[in-house]
Amino acid sequence: MKRWVLPVLLVAITLGAWQIAASTGALAQLFNLESFLVPSPAEVASSLWDNRALLAENAWVTLREVLAGFGCGLLAGVGSAVALHLSETLRRATYPLLVASQAIPIVAIAPILIVLFGFGVWPKLVIVALVCFFPITVNTLDGLRAVDPDAIKLMRSLDGSRWQIFRRVEAPTALPYTFSGAKVAVAVAVIGAVFAEWAGSSVGTGGLGALIRVDNALLQTSRLFAEVFVLAVIAIGLFGLLALAERRVVTWR
Amino acid sequence: MRQDTSMNAETGALRVPQSGTAQAAPEGDGVAIRGLGHAYGELQTIERLELEVEPHAVVGLVGPSGCGKSTLLELICGLREPSAGTIGVGGASSAPERLARCAYMPQRDLLLPWYSALDNAGLALRNQGRRKGAARAEAAELFGRFGLAGFEATAPAELSGGMRQRVAFLRTLLAGKPVLALDEPFAALDAITRAEMQEWLAGALRTDPRTVVLVTHDVEEALYLCDRVAVLSARPGRIIAELRAPDPRAEDRDAAVTDPAFVAVREEAMRALREGMR
Ligand SMILES: Nc1ncnc2c1ncn2[C@@H]1O[C@H](COP(=O)(O)OP(=O)(O)OP(=O)(O)O)[C@@H](O)[C@H]1O
Ligand SMILES: [Mg+2]
Numbered sequence A: 001m002k003r004w005v006l007p008v009l010l011v012a013i014t015l016g017a018w019q020i021a022a023s024t025g026a027l028a029q030l031f032n033l034e035s036f037l038v039p040s041p042a043e044v045a046s047s048l049w050d051n052r053a054l055l056a057e058n059a060w061v062t063l064r065e066v067l068a069g070f071g072c073g074l075l076a077g078v079g080s081a082v083a084l085h086l087s088e089t090l091r092r093a094t095y096p097l098l099v100a101s102q103a104i105p106i107v108a109i110a111p112i113l114i115v116l117f118g119f120g121v122w123p124k125l126v127i128v129a130l131v132c133f134f135p136i137t138v139n140t141l142d143g144l145r146a147v148d149p150d151a152i153k154l155m156r157s158l159d160g161s162r163w164q165i166f167r168r169v170e171a172p173t174a175l176p177y178t179f180s181g182a183k184v185a186v187a188v189a190v191i192g193a194v195f196a197e198w199a200g201s202s203v204g205t206g207g208l209g210a211l212i213r214v215d216n217a218l219l220q221t222s223r224l225f226a227e228v229f230v231l232a233v234i235a236i237g238l239f240g241l242l243a244l245a246e247r248r249v250v251t252w253r
Numbered sequence B: 001m002r003q004d005t006s007m008n009a010e011t012g013a014l015r016v017p018q019s020g021t022a023q024a025a026p027e028g029d030g031v032a033i034r035g036l037g038h039a040y041g042e043l044q045t046i047e048r049l050e051l052e053v054e055p056h057a058v059v060g061l062v063g064p065s066g067c068g069k070s071t072l073l074e075l076i077c078g079l080r081e082p083s084a085g086t087i088g089v090g091g092a093s094s095a096p097e098r099l100a101r102c103a104y105m106p107q108r109d110l111l112l113p114w115y116s117a118l119d120n121a122g123l124a125l126r127n128q129g130r131r132k133g134a135a136r137a138e139a140a141e142l143f144g145r146f147g148l149a150g151f152e153a154t155a156p157a158e159l160s161g162g163m164r165q166r167v168a169f170l171r172t173l174l175a176g177k178p179v180l181a182l183d184e185p186f187a188a189l190d191a192i193t194r195a196e197m198q199e200w201l202a203g204a205l206r207t208d209p210r211t212v213v214l215v216t217h218d219v220e221e222a223l224y225l226c227d228r229v230a231v232l233s234a235r236p237g238r239i240i241a242e243l244r245a246p247d248p249r250a251e252d253r254d255a256a257v258t259d260p261a262f263v264a265v266r267e268e269a270m271r272a273l274r275e276g277m278r
Helices: A005-023 A026-031 A041-050 A051-086 A088-101 A107-119 A122-145 A149-157 A162-199 A209-217 A221-249 B069-076 B095-101 B119-120 B124-128 B134-144 B159-176 B191-207 B221-224 B254-259 B260-277
Strands: B031-040 B043-053 B058-062 B082-090 B102-105 B179-182 B212-217 B228-232 B238-243
Touching: A041 A051, A041 A221, A041 B095, A041 B124, A041 B254, A051 A088, A051 A122, A051 A209, A088 A122, A088 B058, A088 B119, A107 A122, A107 A162, A122 B124, A149 A162, A149 B102, A162 A209, A162 A221, A162 B124, A209 B124, A221 B069, A221 B124, A221 B212, B031 B069, B043 B069, B043 B082, B043 B238, B058 B221, B069 B124, B069 B179, B069 B212, B095 B102, B102 B159, B119 B124, B119 B159, B124 B159, B124 B212, B134 B254, B159 B179, B179 B260, B191 B221, B191 B254, B221 B228, B221 B254, B221 B260, B228 B260, B254 B260
Parallel strands: B058 B212, B058 B228, B102 B179, B179 B212
Antiparallel strands: B031 B043, B031 B082, B228 B238
8 A cells, every 4th residue: 555545545534524514514513603614625625726826925935934944943953963062061051041942932032023123034034943943953962962982982993083073973873863853843944934924924925824814813714724724735845855855865774 | 695705715915005104113013001900980890901912913802791801902992091001002102192003893893874885994094084986996905805795885784794794894904003903803703704704814914914902702713813812800801811822823724723732722711711700
């Protein structure tokens, strides 16, 4: 059986059940809701089609923010993991701060960022980079510390310099860990971007987050679900691309 | 896969240039260990150990498991510092100088899974600044003689245990150091391949002598390959007996190891080992 058969089957069954429950009004009755609040998959699909230009334009805005923020988070995350790995003192001093920084809700700092950077792309980029930074840093650092100490002894006996030990042993050991962190990061990056757009964007070309805010207020649930669907596609697509890249790069696993 | 045991003992000449030959005397570097002590925290591993390895001599170390043999090799190679005594390699005793003169072959092969067999073998050459192509060419020349021909591009995970060990051994040789510290180099091999590798190493050391400290659990292997075999006591390790091998690296291995003189020394070594266990 092909690997995709099961997930596709599961999605099909879920959609079918949802379609029946929504079109018969069972779902709305169950939760005691107005029926327009519970769109059926068919309604979501037609909304997706009707609004395709708007959705595509805003998805492109969101995707760009996700990609740029993820890129910055990746660079900063790998960079600080390497720095923390090289300096024991730095690691002892800043690791607790790094963990604590994750407890700060983005909700709390988003307004500050928007005041600082305005309503443009910058606060979004910073928020996405911030949420990507942590999983990438922690995973890469774990990878760098997972190196077999005997392999380092071997490299030293074979005239390996500090840089060669890093380049030939530590970095390849850490690479699969960095990929794991990056895969977690892309998924949260999408959430981060939507939240950032929600918090501060002009409607029109403010990205899917801004559209969601408006449709939420207007109770445009069909289009809301269509927007969520597009976001899910973005997240799955980016995750898949990373998994593909991992398989191309980490050939020894 | 049986082609991996097609080794030729006669042609086992090593043409590995010894790096640092400029500073090393042509007769090679010896190892002199005086009053050596070492401990991992509370755990005393080595106590008052004395060992002299003349240049180009091959000295075997046998002893009970956990007595500190691997630790001793790491000390010699400059990968650890002693807590007492001195270790001289070629007249130098600082850790960096020992590091520069010794090549360590660890007990586990520790091949890097992201490199091919060939690139693993040439690791030291790359570290020493050789270009990728040059390092590969140099390693490839010895691949056939190690029974590894055709496996140059193979990933370590796809090699047999014996082949992995031979790649690890080749990697140690190609470092071109005057002193080799070998930690159970043939432990993972089947009896036949093991005997062949021993013959091969004997031939190689006849044509290209090196100073070798060889750790093994196989008394016969030690007495065939080494000039002298030191028997270590249980932890803390001390040398409790030193035996001279009757005919080191004899041309005809099978004859040598069944010779009455060889058998007698082997019995003596076994007795000493048994003593040391207590
Ligand atoms: N890094 C370490 N830290 C603490 N203790 C260690 C360390 N390495 C080894 N030991 C301990 O030191 C003792 C000697 O270890 P070593 O590996 O040198 O023994 P060995 O003679 O090589 O044993 P074997 O024949 O099983 O390989 C053992 O009791 C071991 O548990
Ligand atoms: Mg050992």
